Amino acid sequence: MLLPVNATLGIALAVLLAAAVAAAALARLGHARAVALAGLRAALQLAAVSYLIGWVVRSVPWLLCFLVLMFTVAVRTAGRRLTPNRTWWWAAAPLAAGVVPVVGALVLTGLVPPRGITLIPVAGILIGGALTATVLGGRRALDELETRHGEVEAGLALGLLDREARMEVARPAASDALLPGLDQTRTVGLVTLPGAFVGMLLGGASPVQAGAVQLFVLVALLAVQTAAVAVVLELVARGRLHRVPLGAAEGE
Secondary structure (H helix, E strand, C coil), X not given: CCCCCCHHHHHHHHHHHHHHHHHHXXXXXXXXXXXXXXXXXXXXXXXXXXXXXXXXXXXXXXXXXXXXXXXXXXXXXXXXXXXCCHHHHHHHHHHXXXXXXXXXXXXXXXXXXXXXXXXXXXXXXXXHHHHHHHHXXXXXXXXXXXXXXXXXXXXXXXXXXXXXXXXXXXXXXXXXXXXXXXXXXXXXXXXXXXXXXXXHHHCCCCXXXXXXXXXXXXXXXXXXXHHHHHHHHHHHHCCCCCCCCHHHHHHC
């Protein structure tokens, strides 16, 4: 067992979370409260999921419901990170574009059996990767359009269509969302030993098996994240996903 579940673990987690909150507060990062709430939410949610998974994996209908719940929470989280107006629900498109084809292909080819004990972890990893890429890519694109609005107007004056003018400004910024995944894949085994690799080893798998599973996860994540960034960039460029206030949007 990697970590014993006892009082010592609880104290260690509390100290680490307090240190993170203190560091954010002292550096005036503006997220001290968010760090504390994120840690507490993670503890409660993982405690609940730990009990639920043992029950969910025995029933296909409940398994599908759990996967839909995971996806719905990811859409809500990504959408609200991108914009406060009604266009937040468009975040479902990049998440679905990345996750659904990859998970579907893995199940159809038999690489991932349609059982909860395997499907839930794989789907969770891929949904989490798509969530991160969508938020990073979408936020960077929207921020860049706000900061460089004059360049968009200049492009329109030169005869570019709205989509083309926005794309010229937003594409380089949105593509930066792929950097964390690319760096993790490039340095795996040299700088980091990711969770899937370590988990397989602790579960008794051979190093070769653990390496194969980790490679599979990393490549699948690259596919999911690339698709998510491409779709969220297209939505921003077409104006489907924006930060125009509700009143202004309705009055146009």
